[in-house]
Amino acid sequence: MLDIFTVSFFGHRQIENSRQVEEQLDGLVRRFIREKEYVDFLVGRNGEFDQFVSSAVRRANNDIDDANSSLILVLPYMTAEYANNKESFEKYYDEVEIFSSGHFKSAFQTRNRSMVDRSDLVVLCIDRSDGGAFQTAKYAKRIGKEYINLGSLDM
Numbered sequence: 001m002l003d004i005f006t007v008s009f010f011g012h013r014q015i016e017n018s019r020q021v022e023e024q025l026d027g028l029v030r031r032f033i034r035e036k037e038y039v040d041f042l043v044g045r046n047g048e049f050d051q052f053v054s055s056a057v058r059r060a061n062n063d064i065d066d067a068n069s070s071l072i073l074v075l076p077y078m079t080a081e082y083a084n085n086k087e088s089f090e091k092y093y094d095e096v097e098i099f100s101s102g103h104f105k106s107a108f109q110t111r112n113r114s115m116v117d118r119s120d121l122v123v124l125c126i127d128r129s130d131g132g133a134f135q136t137a138k139y140a141k142r143i144g145k146e147y148i149n150l151g152s153l154d155m
Contacts, residue, residue: 044112071092076100
């Protein structure tokens with residue numbers, strides 16, 4: 001049976017040290033691909049950090065022969081952007097999941113908690129103690145999930 005290592009990513013919509021964060025992500029993604037039998041990378045699509053993660057995974061998969069990973073977009077609900085551009089999304093991501101459980105107002109937090117629950121590791125980019133990414137980081141810490149914070153906030 002294939003041993004799948006699952007990593008989820010959460011960060012603020014805007015990243016201050018973007019170049020440094022991109023370099024750290026490139027290193028982490030490549031390390032996971034080299035060290036693990038298979039890696040599922042779970043990402044959202046809600047800001048710079050999510051874009052950096054997706055780009056790092058795509059770069060690694062292009063550079064590494066026989067890359068053993070999947071880039072999985074997890075949307076909190078069906079969006080017009082996805083509905084109108086389904087083919088483009090499905091070309092870029094290996095898989096798209098639409099998590100539609102829960103009330104609209106809590107959809108992001110419900111989706112984020114589900115991603116944390118199914119992850120072996122959570123990678124964060126948290127610089128301040130507010131927002132949805134910070135709430136997700138607190139949840140991951142509370143349930144004892146292993147995490148790495150690339151941001152400046154001491155967790």
